[in-house]
Amino acid sequence: MNELLTLPWQLTDDSSPIASRMAAWAAREIIERRFEPGELLTEADLAEAQKASRTPAREAMLQLERWRLVRLVPKKGAIVTTVTSRERRDLLAVRAMFEVDAVEALTAADGLEALAKDLRTLLDHQRRALEAADTLDFASADYAFHARLIRSGGNSIVEELLTTMGPRLARLTYEVAIDHPAGLDTLLDEHERLTDRAENGDTAGFGRLVHEHIAASHFPENRPL
Numbered sequence: 001m002n003e004l005l006t007l008p009w010q011l012t013d014d015s016s017p018i019a020s021r022m023a024a025w026a027a028r029e030i031i032e033r034r035f036e037p038g039e040l041l042t043e044a045d046l047a048e049a050q051k052a053s054r055t056p057a058r059e060a061m062l063q064l065e066r067w068r069l070v071r072l073v074p075k076k077g078a079i080v081t082t083v084t085s086r087e088r089r090d091l092l093a094v095r096a097m098f099e100v101d102a103v104e105a106l107t108a109a110d111g112l113e114a115l116a117k118d119l120r121t122l123l124d125h126q127r128r129a130l131e132a133a134d135t136l137d138f139a140s141a142d143y144a145f146h147a148r149l150i151r152s153g154g155n156s157i158v159e160e161l162l163t164t165m166g167p168r169l170a171r172l173t174y175e176v177a178i179d180h181p182a183g184l185d186t187l188l189d190e191h192e193r194l195t196d197r198a199e200n201g202d203t204a205g206f207g208r209l210v211h212e213h214i215a216a217s218h219f220p221e222n223r224p225l
Contacts, residue, residue: 004122004144007166008067022050022060023067030069031171032136033178035080041070042077067167088172092214095146095169098162100207102153103198115152116199119145123191130184138184139174145191149198176217187217 005011008024016024026046029035041064046057061078064070070078106112122145129137143166150162177184190213197206 004118004148005140006147006163007140007143007170010140017056018050018052019056019059019063022046022052022056023063025050026060026064027067027069027167028136030064030080031139031167031174037080037082039080040073040077041080045077066164069167069171083168083171083175087168088218091165091168091172092218094165095150096210096214098150098153098158099146099210100203102150102155102158103206104203105153105155106198107201111152112199112201115148116195118148119191119195119198122148123188123195126191127188130188135174135177138177139170142173142187143170149194172218180217183217187213190216 008020009028012021012024014021026035026041035041041061043054043057043061046052046060047054050057061070061072064078065072068081070080072078106115122141126138126141126145129135129141146169147162147166151159176187190209194206194209194213197209
């Protein structure tokens with residue numbers, strides 16, 4: 001299970017470089033809204049919170065910018081970014097494209113079986129997180145579910161892009177879980193259906209359901225009444 005969890009706060013521990021730990025901590029704080037969009041975050045804030053010097057804080061700030069969680073402001077610090085409707089749409093469109101391409105490329109029966117096994121493990125994790133009301137764990141498992149689908153395609157360039165996109169994708173799901181909690185059971189049911197279609201090699205059905213899943217879970221305001 002651990003090898004399926006790949007977000008920064010899941011990968012760092014006491015043996016990790018201090019800059020990596022600072023960046024992972026700050027990313028988690030941003031995603032859980034303890035640093036609000038538009039708020040100024042400084043190197044001194046990071047250094048004080050993690051009881052470290054300004055040098056690793058500077059490195060951590062650069063990493064947060066690579067994740068697009070902050071926007072650096074010269075001589076001031078960084079502004080926590082706001083998730084816009086356009087960013088949400090664009091990120092999810094890219095995720096959907098990567099997922100569909102990966103499943104279409106994965107035609108070997110043993111590969112499909114291994115994929116489905118991992119997806120069901122992650123789905124169980126997500127259900128437990130929902131039952132425990134652990135919103136960050138729910139969002140992290142959601143990202144891991146979609147990342148496992150994408151990684152099944154074996155594209156190293158996509159893998160690199162996915163690593164950079166990870167915190168922002170987890171942030172989108174966290175916001176859905178906070179703002180529209182009533183739809184989370186449906187989200188999980190759709191994950192189960194995506195898993196079934198991937199396991200059966202139903203690429204056409206999988207592709208249709210991916211887009212329906214995004215529309216229903218991330219843009220519920222557009223659903224017909």
